[in-house]
Amino acid sequence: MAQGPTITTIAARAGVSIASVSRVLNGLPTREETVRKVMAAADELGYVPNAVARSLKSNRTYQVAFAMADIGNPTYVAMVREIQPVLKAAGYRLVLHSTDGDVDDELDVLRRLGERYVDGLIISPLRGVAQRHLDLLTSAPAPVVVIGSVPEGTPVDNVRADSRAGVRLALEHLHGLGRRRIGLLNGPLDTVPGAARATAYTDALASLGLPYDPNLVEVGDFYRAEGALAARRLLERARPDALLCANDLIALGALDVLREERLRVPEDVALVGMDDTELATAAWPTLTSVGLGSAERGRRAAELLLDRLNDGAAAPRIVTVEPTLAVRASTEGAP
Amino acid sequence: MAQGPTITTIAARAGVSIASVSRVLNGLPTREETVRKVMAAADELGYVPNAVARSLKSNRTYQVAFAMADIGNPTYVAMVREIQPVLKAAGYRLVLHSTDGDVDDELDVLRRLGERYVDGLIISPLRGVAQRHLDLLTSAPAPVVVIGSVPEGTPVDNVRADSRAGVRLALEHLHGLGRRRIGLLNGPLDTVPGAARATAYTDALASLGLPYDPNLVEVGDFYRAEGALAARRLLERARPDALLCANDLIALGALDVLREERLRVPEDVALVGMDDTELATAAWPTLTSVGLGSAERGRRAAELLLDRLNDGAAAPRIVTVEPTLAVRASTEGAP
DNA sequence: CTCACTCCCGTAAACGTTTACGGGAGTCGC
DNA sequence: GCGACTCCCGTAAACGTTTACGGGAGTGAG
CATH class of the missing domain: 1.10.260.40 (lambda repressor-like DNA-binding domains)
Incomplete structure (x- = not known):
């Protein structure tokens, strides 16, 4: 010492x-x-x-922050896992912020950019970029990359998943298997993923020529227990032949309930999760799941930020990551 | 900007x-x-x-680093998840380092403490504290807390799991269920957890009066695919009535193989994982698993470090976290 | 011998803070 | 009317670097 x-x-x-x-x-x-x-x-x-003295002189900390809702969520773990090596290879350290999805916490992180303890920030706001973010974002004293959507014209680099396409993939798959009463177990509608999945669901139904039945839609939260509760509520009033879940945790909860109700998966009810985490392959039957490219989104975000740190004043870029569908036993029967 | x-x-x-x-x-x-x-x-x-200028003057960065092998591993995720809020509450930021279990990377992190970009470090060396760590550890320019074992007399704070007690819990449970041919699917013996589980296994067998049969022991790596391979090798030459796996991922791999071989779990083979991650409850049948208190170890480590940062020169402390056994369907039948 | 030029290197300023020190102004008491 | 004391505040140094500037020594040409 x-x-x-x-x-x-x-x-x-x-x-x-x-x-x-x-x-x-x-x-x-x-x-x-x-x-x-x-x-x-x-x-x-x-x-x-001494890195501090050097930073003071050079105005470079060689640190980058990543702010997300909850490091326990597999989606964010996947992002961190990809962000870290990209930054490391470029000589940057990673500072981690968990915001618990609290908007004030997110704003705080943005405000603190003024302390200049990092050269840039990757942020994934759970409830979206609200008006309150906008001023801070546009006047941020360091480059920011947003993972998630951003209002048209906001001058920041932006990496987004294509929820809409992902939901469509899932519904087309289920439709192709002959399912017609496809339910949705969603997360809160005031979150970005929740809202995106809701509208994507109705749109996809329409384009498949299926009717929209509100009894087949239930909203809970992005956790297993809440997913189970939502599934129970839905099953009490409707008989879906397939369920699309807004993430894999919800799907696990649904699986618990279906098992209790002695409904066979996939014979009676086909089940699809989202995010394609390792939980999907741990479950039994293994879960068909829509991958929204968390890992790739993380990697791309880190690359965008590094570009910005190197050259600086290019036009803001928007990168959209394509979804993939991992078909497994919960829709097709064979493990 | x-x-x-x-x-x-x-x-x-x-x-x-x-x-x-x-x-x-x-x-x-x-x-x-x-x-x-x-x-x-x-x-x-x-x-x-400006945080940098302030740091230069005050010699405090209000940053703490956490170095572990792989942020994809649920054990470390659990630690980060607990470390983060403790640090945040005390006004510290978290800098994350993934070392891939590479000893040179770990040493590098220790060496870089001299750059004084953090006030302290929590490190979890996968392959243990080797001689090469020791000099760096004892002469570290900032407080270090090690998660994992440390040679007697090393002057650093230290939080350890009780692998031995954990393995004993598992074996006593299996023995109580009447199992007598209890196998071990381990990770590499040159890692701290691998070595600890190996000796704990032989000790626990002895204290239960069971013979040690090398055919019932197989070494692979801490991943699902490797766990499956190890399980296959073991099943080709022995007929265990129970398998203890060095972590939950290995247990999932074993589950895959047992299913293929049409061996029923738990009727033919009872299965126990370790670390008690959420994978254990995602699996089917749900996995009995030994919890080694990752979350608590993370929290305690953060607390030790904060204490050290505040008062400084107390004697190094050693905290041992007690294991717990979560009994589930893979040993007791009912989900 | 002098001038021009090159090659090294030392002095000092700067980055944005915190803080020790001392000075100026005011008040009070005698 | 002066010394002692208090209260504010400004000057300057310091933290550990990087870097602009200029000076000294050496070399070569004329």
Whole structure:
């Protein structure tokens, strides 16, 4: 815990000025002998440059923040897992913020960008970019990349999933299997994913020529227990032959209830999850699930941010990641 | 992206010196009118103090690093999830490092502590604290808390799981159910968890009066596919009536293989996982699993570090977290 | 010998804070 | 009317770097 050596210490020991020390350590042209003396002194003292002082001078912290709702959610884990190596390879550290989906927390993170403890930010606002975000976003003192949608014309880089296409994939798959009474177990409608899945669901039904039946739709939350409750409520008043769940946790909850009710999956009810997490393959029967590309979204966001940090003033970019459908036993029978 | 205002800007606008600005902003006693002028100027300019400059002066970054092998691993996710709020409540940020279990990466993290970009470090070395860690650990320029074991007498705070007790819990449970040919599907023996589980297994067998049969032990890696391979190898040469798996992923792999072989769980083979992750309840049958308290270990580690950051020179503490056994369908039949 | 030029390197300023120190103005008591 | 004391506040140094600037020493040409 002792105070480490500084360039001043090295300068004294090597008998040169601190400017020379700095030059040597940064590889600027210097006389051979000076280089040797400085290097020797630095080695003997075990010198490590102070990142804080360097940051103050250079205005670069080589840190990037990632703010998301909950690091326990597999979607965000997948993102972090991809973001981290990209940043690391470019010499950046990752600062993690969990906001619990609290809008004030999110705003706080944006406001704190002014402290300049990071060079940039990747943020995934659970309840979307509200008016309150907008001013902070457009005037942010550091580059920001938003994962999720952003109002038209907001000047930030943006990576989005295509919920609509994902829901359509699922419904077409179920329709192709002959299912006609396809229910939806959704999360809260005031969240970005919840709202997106709701409208995508009605649209996809329409384009398949299926009627919209409100009895087949139930709203809960993005967790297993809430998913189970929602499933129970829905089953009490309707007989779906398929259920689309807004994420894999909800699907697990639904699976619990279906099992209790002695409804066979997929014979009686076909089940589709979303996000295609490892829970989908842990479940039994394994879960057909719509992958919304969390990993890829994370990676792309990190790349966008690094680009922005390097060149700076290009036009904001919007990247849309295509969904994929992983077909498994919960719709097609064979594990 | 404009350069933000500094205390100099504020001082100019308020017509006072930078010292007064600093005093006001830090709540030091100041004349009423000065306070008003400074506050007004700061508000109008939207001033946010520069964290880097502050750190340089105060020698405090209010950042803490957590280094672990892989953020995809549910064990570490559980830790991060607990560490984050503890740190946040105390005003610290979390810097995340994934080392991929690479010892050189771990050493690098330790070495970089000299850059003083964090005030402290929580590290969970996958392959244990080797001699090479020791010098760096004892001479670390910032407090370090190790999650996992540490050689006797190493002067660092330390939080450990009780693998031995966990394995004993599992074996006693299986023994109580009448199982006598209890196999072990382990991870690599040169990792801390792998080694601990191996010796704990032989010890527990001995204390139960069961013979040790090398045919019932197989080593793979801590992933599902490797777990499946190991299970297959073991089943080719032995007929266990129970399998203890070194983590839940391995157990899932084993479950896949048992299903293929048409062996019933738990009737033919009882199955126990470790770490008690959410995968255990996602699986079917649900998995009995030994919880090693990842969440609690994370929380305790964060608390130890904060204590150390506050008072400093107390004697190093060792905290051991007790294991728990979550009994589920894979050993007791009813889901 | 002097001038021009090159090559190194040291002095000092700067990044944005915090804080020790001392000075000026005011009050009070004698 | 002056010393002692208090209350504010400004000047300047410091944290550990990077870097602009300029000076000294050496070389070569004229």
